[in-house]
Amino acid sequence: MDYLGDIQAFLPGVITAVAGLVVIVIESLKKESPLNFYVTIVSLAAALIVSVYSLGGELETAFSGMLVHGGPVAFGNMVILAGALFCVFISEDYLKGIGHYYGEIYALLLFATSGMLALAGSNNLITLFVGLETMSICLYVMAGLIKDEKAGAESALKYFLLGAFSTGFLLYGMALIYGATGTTSIPEIGAAASTGLLFLAGAALLMVGFLFKVSAVPFHMWTPDVYQGTPTSLTAYMATASKAGTFVAFILVLSRALPVMEGLNWQLVLSVIAVLTMVFGNIIALVQDNVKRMLAYSSVAHAGYALVGLSTGTFEGYNAVLYYLFAYTIMNIGAFGVIAYYERNKGLDFNQVQNLAGLGFKEPLMGVSLSVFLFSLAGIPPLVGFVGKYYVFAAAINAELVWLAVVGVLASAASVYYYLRVMVYLYFREEHQPITLFSPTLMYKGTIVVLALLTLYYGIEPVLPSTGLMEILSGFGGYDAAASLAP
C-alpha cells in the first residue's frame, strides 16, 4: 500500500486532525493559550492552500477505495476550509467578547472540519458515516457552548436528539442498501443498483438522513432553535461549512450510487422537496423578528435553491450547486459576522431587528458590509449570490425544469422582503435611544471587509479561482442523470 500517497490524497484532513491534537496538548499545558488560535489559523490556511492547489484535477480514489480526492471533492474542501478559516477569525474576538472563550473550541472546530473533509471525500458508506459523525458530535458540543443559558441548553439537546434520530435513518438506509447490493462502496452500489423494495427503501432513508443535515423541509425543525442558541460565530460555521460538506457528499452519492432509472426517479422527489424548502423557508423567515432566526430560515431557503440544482441530476446542476455552496459560504459568514458584532454591544438585545434601528450609520464599514451580504443573499446582481442563483436556475431551465426555476425566482423575490427589512431598520429608522457602538478590532473589521470584497468580486468576475466552472466536474466520473435517462 502506498501510505504516503494516501496521506497526500487526504492531506487537508490530516493537517486539520493533527492540528486538533496539537491544540488539545497545548490546552492541557496552558489554559487558553493564544497559541491555539495561531495553530488553528496556520493549519487551516495550509490545508486550504493544499486543496486550492489540487483544484481542477481528476476524481481519484485513495485508502483502498475508501476515499476520493480531486475534482469536485477538492472544490468542496476549499469551500469547507475557507468557511472554517473565516469563522475562526470571527470567533476569536466574538467568543472572548461574550465570555465563552475556551481553548478547546479550536480543537472541536478542527476535528469537525476534518470530519467534514472525510464526509465530502467519502467513497464508501462507512467513511461517509464516520465523517458525518465526527462532524456532528463536535457540532453538538458547539451548539451547547453557552450552557448557562436556556437557549444554549435547548439548542444542544435538540440538535443532539434530532441529529441522533436522523443518523438512525441514515444508518438504517445504509444497512438496507448493503442488504440489497452486498457492498458499501459507493461506485459498486451504483453498479448493483436495482429497483427492488429493499434498495428503494434504503435509498429513501439515506436521502432522509442527508435532507435532515442540510435542513430541507420537512426535516428543518431543528434549524432555527439550534442556530439561535449557538454562539453566532459558530452558527456561521454550522450553517456554511457543515452544509458544504454534506452537500458534496450528497452530490457524490446521487451521481455515483443512485442512477436515475425506471422506478427510481429521485429527481422528482428532490424537486418537490426543493419547492417545499424554498417556499416554507422564505415564508416563515418573513415573520421573524430575531435576526439569527431569520438567517436560520433563510439558510433553509438557501438549501432549497441548492436542491434545485441537485434535482436536475445533470453535471451542470451539480456544478451549480458547488458554486452555490461557495457563494453561500462567503456571504453567509459575512452576514453572521456582522450580526455577531452588533450582538456584542451593550444595552439592548441586538438580535432583535427593531433594536438595530439607525445603527447602519454608526459603524459605516459594518453597516455597508451587512448590506452587501444581505443584497447578495437576496440574489441582487452584481453580487456573488446572484451568480450562484443564476447557475442553479440556469441548470434547472436547461434540464427542462422551467417550472422549478419559476417557483425558485418567485420564492427568492419574497425573500427580498426580509433581507430588506434588516436594512430598513439599519438605515431608514431612527434609533430609540442613544447608542454608542464599540469599535471592532482590526482583525474583525478586516475579515468582514475581505468577505464583502469577495462577495463583490465573484459577482463581477463569476469564475472560480484557478479553474473554470465547467472544469470542476470534468473528472466527475459519475452518472449524468439526464444522459442516463435518454433512450
Add this chain to the structure above:
Amino acid sequence: METLLNIVIYLPLVGIPLIILSKNETTQKWIALLVTTITFVASLPLMFGFDVANSGTAQFVTEGGRLIENLDIKYLVGLDGLSLLLFMLTTFMGPLVILSSWNSVTKHLTGYWSMLLLLQTASLGVFSSLDLMVFYVFFELSLIPMYFLIGIWGGAGRIQATIKFFIYTLVGSLIMLVGLIYLGYDAGAAMGAGTSFTTDWRFLSSDVYTIGLVEQTYLFLAFALAFCIKVPLFPFHTWLPYAHTEAPTAGSVVLAAIMLKMGTYGLIRVCLPIFPNAFMEFAPWMAALAVIGIIYGALVAMVQKDVKKLVAYSSVSHLGFVVLGIFALNTVAVQGAIIQMINHGLSTGALFLIVGMIYDRRHTRMIKDFGGIAKQIPVFTVMFMIATFASIGLPGLNGFVGEFLILNGSFFSELYNNKIFAILAASGVILAAVYMLWMFQRVMFGPLTNEENKKLVDLNGREIGLLIPLVVFMFWIGIRPVDFTKYSEVQVTELIEASEEKSMAVLEQARNEDLPNWTTKLYDVDESESQLASTK
C-alpha cells in the same frame, strides 16, 4: 472612442471613494458636481462622433472575452440610434441632479452623493450594454441606490414606498431572468460552433436567429411584464405614485427622467427585434393598456391635492403615450416614442425640480397652501409655466413634437388597424391641459391669502442655472426636432423592416410545424398561409 465610452460609464464610480475619503461636506458636494460634469462633457464627443447614417450598427463597441468558452456571456457595450439619446440624457441630468440637492439634503451626505453616483453608472450601463445579461445586471443594480435614496432621504411614508418599489420591480425582473436564461440556451443552440448559451443582442436581433411561436409568446410575456412594471404601464403602475411622492427631489427626477425609460427602452431594444411575432400580435392589447393608462393617469392626476403626486400621475399618462407609439410599429410613431422619452425626461424632470424648490421654501406641496404667489416670485413663475406648457404639449415646445408623432403614427398604424386608439389617446392631451393648467392656476394665481406665502423668495442663481439648460432643450426640441430625431431615424426604419421580415419568416416556418391550437389561432398561421398564397 471605445475607451471614452467606458470612461463615461464608470467615471461616476470613481467619485465614490473620493467622496468617502474627504470628510468636508462642501468638498464632497463639489466632487460630486465635478465628477458628473466631467462625465457629461466627456460624453459629448460620443454624440458628435456618432455616425448618424449608420445608426443601425452599434458604435464605440467594447467587447470583452467570453465568461467561459462555450458560455457566450461577455462584457459588451456600445451605442446605437436607440440608446444614444437616452445615454446623453442620463449624462446631462447628472450634474443637474447633484445641483438640485445642493442645500436641501442635510443628513448622511457621504451616502447620498455616493448613491447618486452609483445610480448614474447603473443607468449609463443599462443604456449602453448590448449583452442582455450585462443589461440585466445593470438593470437590477439601479434598484439598490434608488432603494436607499427613497428609504433614507425620503418623506414620511418612505419605508413602505421604497419596499413596494423594490419588490414590485424585482418580481418583474426575476421573471424576466427566467426568460432570459431560456432565451440564452435557445439562442446558444442556434448559434452552434460550440456555444451553448448566448445573450449577445447583435445575434439575438439578427435575422439568423428566429424563435418558434410558442416560445416567443412565453418569452415576450416574461420580458414585457418586467418592462411594463418598470414603465409603469397600467395596471402595474401602483408603485409609482408612492415612490415618486416619498422620494427626495433628486430621486424623483432620476426616477422620472431616467429609470422609467429603462422599461420603454427595453420594449424597443429587446421585445421588438427578438420576439417580433408576439410583439405584433400583442400590440393592440398593449395599446389598449396604454390608452387606459393615458386616460386613467390623467383623471387621477386631476383630483390630486399634492402637486408632486399630480406630476407622478401625469407620468403614468405620458408614458402611456410612449408605449402607444412603440407598439404602433411604424417609423413615425416609434420615432415619436423615442423623442417623447427624452421630452418626458426633460419636462417632468423640470417639474419635479420645481416642486422640490417650492417644497424647500414652504415645506408643503399641497395645492391649497398656495395661491396668488405669481407676483411674489416672478422668475419661478416663468420657469414653472414653461415646464407646464412643455408637459401638456404646447406647439413650439418639446412635448408637442413627441405627442404629435405618436398620435399621427398610431392613427395610421396597420397593427392597430383601428383609429380608436389614437382618438382616445388624443383626449389625454386635452385632459393633460386640464389638470396641469388647473393646478397651475390654483398654485400661482388668484388672491394671495396665506400669510406664509408673502415671505417666499424667488429662485437663486443656482436654481435658475439648473433650470435654464432644461428650458433651452425644451425649446430646441420643440423648434428643431430633427437635430435629435436624426440619431435614431435610420435604425428605427431598419429595425421595423427587419422585424417584419423576421416575423414573416417565423410564420412561414410555423406552417410546417405542428403547433398547439391556441398558437395557430393567436397568430393566424393559416390565414397568413392564404395571404402568402395570394401574393404568390
